[in-house]
Amino acid sequence: xxxxxxxxxxxxxxxxxxxxxxxxxxxxxxxxxxxxxxxxxxxxxxxxxxxxxxxxxxxxxxxxxxxxxxxxxxxxxxxxxxxxxxxxxxxxxxxxxxxxxxxxxxxxxxxxxxxxxxxxxxxxxxxxxxxxxxxxxxxxxxxxxxxxxxxxxxxxxxxxxxxxxxxxxxxxxxxxxxxxxxxxxxxxxxxxxxxxxxxxxxxxxxxxxxxxxxxxxxxxxxxxxxxxxxxxxxxxxxxxxxxxxxxxxxxxxxxxxxxxxxxxxxxxxxxxxxxxxxxxxxxxxxxxxxxxxxxxxxxxxxxxxxxxxxxxxxxxxxxxxxxxxxxxxxxxxxxxxxxxxxxxxxxxxxxxxxxxxxxxx
Amino acid sequence: xxxxxxxxxxxxxxxxxxxxxxxxxxxxxxxxxxxxxxxxxxxxxxxxxxxxxxxxxxxxxxxxxxxxxxxxxxxxxxxxxxxxxxxxxxxxxxxxxxxxxxxxxxxxxxxxxxxxxxxxxxxxxxxxxxxxxxxxxxxxxxxxxxxxxxxxxxxxxxxxxxxxxxxxxxxxxxxxxxxxxxxxxxxxxxxxxxxxxxxxxxxxxxxxxxxxxxxxxxxxxxxxxxxxxxxxxxxxxxxxxxxxxx
Ligand SMILES: Nc1ncnc2c1ncn2[C@@H]1O[C@H](COP(=O)(O)OP(=O)(O)O)[C@@H](O)[C@H]1O
Ligand SMILES: [Mg+2]
Numbered sequence: 001x002x003x004x005x006x007x008x009x010x011x012x013x014x015x016x017x018x019x020x021x022x023x024x025x026x027x028x029x030x031x032x033x034x035x036x037x038x039x040x041x042x043x044x045x046x047x048x049x050x051x052x053x054x055x056x057x058x059x060x061x062x063x064x065x066x067x068x069x070x071x072x073x074x075x076x077x078x079x080x081x082x083x084x085x086x087x088x089x090x091x092x093x094x095x096x097x098x099x100x101x102x103x104x105x106x107x108x109x110x111x112x113x114x115x116x117x118x119x120x121x122x123x124x125x126x127x128x129x130x131x132x133x134x135x136x137x138x139x140x141x142x143x144x145x146x147x148x149x150x151x152x153x154x155x156x157x158x159x160x161x162x163x164x165x166x167x168x169x170x171x172x173x174x175x176x177x178x179x180x181x182x183x184x185x186x187x188x189x190x191x192x193x194x195x196x197x198x199x200x201x202x203x204x205x206x207x208x209x210x211x212x213x214x215x216x217x218x219x220x221x222x223x224x225x226x227x228x229x230x231x232x233x234x235x236x237x238x239x240x241x242x243x244x245x246x247x248x249x250x251x252x253x254x255x256x257x258x259x260x261x262x263x264x265x266x267x268x269x270x271x272x273x274x275x276x277x278x279x280x281x282x283x284x285x286x287x288x289x290x291x292x293x294x295x296x297x298x299x300x301x302x303x304x305x306x307x308x309x310x311x312x313x314x315x316x317x318x319x320x321x322x323x324x325x326x327x328x329x330x331x332x333x334x335x336x337x338x339x340x341x342x343x344x345x346x347x348x349x350x351x352x353x354x355x356x357x358x359x360x361x
Numbered sequence: 362x363x364x365x366x367x368x369x370x371x372x373x374x375x376x377x378x379x380x381x382x383x384x385x386x387x388x389x390x391x392x393x394x395x396x397x398x399x400x401x402x403x404x405x406x407x408x409x410x411x412x413x414x415x416x417x418x419x420x421x422x423x424x425x426x427x428x429x430x431x432x433x434x435x436x437x438x439x440x441x442x443x444x445x446x447x448x449x450x451x452x453x454x455x456x457x458x459x460x461x462x463x464x465x466x467x468x469x470x471x472x473x474x475x476x477x478x479x480x481x482x483x484x485x486x487x488x489x490x491x492x493x494x495x496x497x498x499x500x501x502x503x504x505x506x507x508x509x510x511x512x513x514x515x516x517x518x519x520x521x522x523x524x525x526x527x528x529x530x531x532x533x534x535x536x537x538x539x540x541x542x543x544x545x546x547x548x549x550x551x552x553x554x555x556x557x558x559x560x561x562x563x564x565x566x567x568x569x570x571x572x573x574x575x576x577x578x579x580x581x582x583x584x585x586x587x588x589x590x591x592x593x594x595x596x597x598x599x600x601x602x603x604x605x606x607x
Contacts, residue, residue, distance in 0.1 A: 309449065310412060311413065314411050314412060314433060315445070315449050315451070316459065317434045319462045319510070320434060320438065320462045320466045323432070323434070329451075330454060332454075333454040333489065334452065334453055335453070336453035
């Protein structure tokens with residue numbers, strides 16, 4: 001166990017939390033409803049608990065429930081409570097911080113961890129965030145995480161979330177982003193370990209000449225139920241979206257969703273949903289949806305679910321790999337998604353997380 | 362080195378090869394001709410152990426070991442390798458990763474970059490194997506893999522098709538080296554499938570054979586057979602071959 005937390009450093013590292021000022025521009029750790037650690041090492045980046053942010057700036061409340069609705073469902077209603085906590089992360093205008101901010105949400109004794117996060121990349125700023133969510137092995141309960149992202153004009157925000165839960169945890173993230181003119185929002189999601197249930201459908205509203213990119217790599221082990229997707233609403237000309245998911249079922253049940261809605265002419269979106277079933281009890285449903293509400297736009301999708309092709313296994317075996325080595329190389333390859341526009345440190349963290357996951361397969 | 366006895370092979374329940382017999386000694390190279398669909402690729406795939414090609418009769422003996430039921434990786438460890446006519450594209454598995462495995466077989470790790478450079482594949486090392494490679498690049502990558510494996514028995518399935526004029530001599534020389542064709546005391550042996558025979562301008566072969574309708578129909582000097590095929594087509598060549606035999 002590390003100082004002050006009921007969580008060991010190894011587990012933190014697994015979800016990308018390094019606690020190292022050389023590798024991170026700020027650190028935020030919340031256990032159950034309580035913030036345990038906040039430190040900022042970089043000028044121009046504000047990181048604090050949402051409770052402190054409300055005290056510091058009276059405008060923060062205007063960002064609360066601005067993109068999401070309080071009464072969206074029973075989970076948002078439950079999160080809309082007095083004792084909610086979470087992080088407030090903001091890059092000041094034109095501040096460009098390549099080194100990621102790290103934030104950890106850790107569930108231990110709470111029946112329900114209620115989190116409301118506000119992230120703001122002010123005009124012209126660049127911000128990279130890594131959120132690691134995990135639980136104590138003994139924890140039983142639910143995590144409800146409401147997150148609202150504001151990517152202002154000409155700003156760029158990358159948000160990478162690594163989940164590593166235990167099998168008695170139910171997870172209900174509720175998040176949405178506004179991506180203003182000429183801005184970029186990159187959202188990466190990695191689900192590593194067993195979980196009872198994850199259900200989420202984050203949505204981006206994408207404005208003129210801006211981009212939203214969603215990547216997810218999900219592994220569902222025996223007993224896990226994952227219903228996850230990403231949605232992009234293209235609101236103005238020049239808006240683009242790219243949603244890429246790789247799902248692997250090793251006995252778990254996965255619903256991989258994706259939706260791109262073209263609400264304006266001159267928008268472009270692509271959805272790519274690939275699934276691999278590695279065990280007899282595996283179960284994957286892919287539901288890609290494209291909705292066009294104007295002429296002159298370009299939406300496409302590509303969905304495929306399968307098992308590993310015998311021809312590929314044979315080919316690698318003909319180069320000296322054993323059958324197991326060939327299967328594992330192909331599965332590793334399947335999870336390899338090229339994520340553009342991320343700083344090296346973050347890429348390394350993601351690669352490491354995926355590497356850990358591959359070892360478990 | 363390799364003996365194929367009464368080999369019958371099925372693909373998707375359809376009999377493709379019928380009682381094929383073949384004997385290749387150390388130091389020998391066989392050029393295998395035949396029209397499209399005659400079963401040339403099927404023969405090599407059966408020898409290397411592709412599970413899609415089901416052996417329903419006969420045996421394959423390699424270096425005195427009956428390999429008829431061995432998995433592919435074990436056949437490869439005994440010293441055989443094949444370059445494929447149409448290898449699969451594997452997303453996310455990089456060429457360099459595949460090459461490392463190839464080199465492990467021969468202990469040639471330190472030669473990966475040198476040989477990749479030689480085969481003009483250095484730019485492709487970090488790319489997914491065969492994905493988006495041109496026809497010629499696929500062939501150069503296949504030969505490069507074999508060079509690193511350095512097998513005793515080399516099988517090449519149409520190594521020349523899709524290779525442009527500029528690169529055909531590069532590929533030809535590499536194959537000639539793989540088969541030790543320039544050496545007096547050859548230890549290597551192999552089979553080259555060639556549709557048009559271009560590769561034979563660069564690689565000498567000891568024998569030629571035509572596979573026709575799933576059977577070895579004609580054996581002779583590879584240049585003679587090729588001349589006959591070019592002049593009279595496969596049918597003409599087979600007729601002449603039968604006459605010569607009588
Ligand atoms: N993987 C396969 N699936 C189905 N049919 C195949 C497959 N491979 C070969 N065949 C069939 O077997 C026959 C011989 O094919 P092949 O050995 O590839 O011929 P060649 O290499 O001489 O052109 C053809 O009729 C071809 O359609
Ligand atoms: Mg063929």
